[in-house]
Amino acid sequence: MANKLAMKDIVTQRLKRQFRLGNAVRCLFFAWDDHSQKVIVISPKKQRQVKLFLLLSSAYVLLQLWSVFRSELGIVGKTESSLFITLYVICLMLWWDWKVDTAVVGLLNYIISKESKGIPSNFTNLLYTFFQMMHITNWILPIGEIVLVLYSPCQVPLLGSVFMPLDQCAKLADSSTTISYAQFALRLLLSLVEAVLLTQVFIGGTFYDVDGLLTGISNFVQECNLAFRKTEIDAYRKLQVVEKLLNDCVKGRIFPIVAFTLPALQVMTCFAVTKLHDKIGLSSLIIYLCLYIDVLIFNMLVFTGAGRVYLFSQTWIQKLAKTFPFSKLKTKTLKSFKPLRVEFGSNFVDPLTPLVIQHFCVNQTVSLLVLTSKSTKL
Helix, strand or coil: CHHHCCHHHHHHHHHHHHHHHHHHCCCCCEEEECCCCEEEECCHHHHHHHHHHHHHHHHHHHHHHHHHHCCCCCHHHHHHHHHHHHHHHHHHHHHCCCCCCCHHHHHHHHHHCCCCCCCCCHHHHHHHHHHHHHHHHHHHHHHHHHHHHHHCCCCCCCCHHHHCCHHHHHHHHCCCCCCCHHHHHHHHHHHHHHHHHHHHHHHHHHHHHHHHHHHHHHHHHHHHHHHCCCCCHHHHHHHHHHHHHHHHHHCCCHHHHHHHHHHHHHHHHHHHHHHHCCCCCHHHHHHHHHHHHHHHHHHHHHHHHHHHHHHHHHHHHHHHHHHCCCCHHHHHHHHHCCCCCCEECCEECCCCHHHHHHHHHHHHHHHHHHHHCCCCCC
16 A cells, blocks of 8 residues: 555555566666666666667657658547657657666665655655556556557558558458458557557656656655754755755756656647547547546646745745844855755746646647637548
């Protein structure tokens, strides 16, 4: 149960699952070492294998784009193809760690090496629940992809729409047409290839935003909750070290990608589920619904957690100013203290950022629904 697990236990359980699946499909530059109970960088030989699949996935995304540009699609086709490509591009951008930045390894090893302190907070319990949801999604996506390809192998932008002849795609679109064993074998092969490609990209990408960014922010929130129960300067200095460790890991690449792309993915998945729920197949609907729920909760946890860090530290500094006796040392110490911040690029998350993000997502979703409400080409 979540209320019996500390942060390090929740993270360790999640990492073991991810590395077991990720290393099986060769999409992670890191692995779990049972001997040291830490995250390690895989060997150069295995890294080359991961980079090969990274290049293949990049080529696949280019094929997807070409498939969309050469096809005439209605609203359903455009939405589904755009959603698939957006998911692949975002995950690929996060996964594209060609030089293998080990900062995320240092952050994760710091989290799992800490001693368990205090009672898990509500934020920690939410993190545990979200990790369980993501574990389910890791299996729902490839299974849904297999079902989708078996029934619609030529759907844009899947591989079948690129490599299968147009006349054969037309025959396959006719549900009354009986397929041969060879055609079924081809569908099965395409479905398995699609499932593996999706699993590689999804696991490779979510390692950085879920296991790196979200885990780092959740740990930061928990440490702030524990430290701010007291008015000790040394405790704040330690939090500044954690802030530096987290920002070094996510500020330059991971968080900027998340901040500028995940809200867009939330808008697209919400639009797909709302507008097309009665026009798409069950397997597609399940995939989009799972994605929407995961992205919505992820955005709220990441931005709310980062905003709480800033708010809690600002409140603590103000409280400290009223607690300590007035002196020159106190004045200099307080001036040196700035609210803790989770940064992305040259920006940072403040307490209002989560509301701004959700307001943007709602407005854009409503705008898309209004713009397409009068369209009759489906």
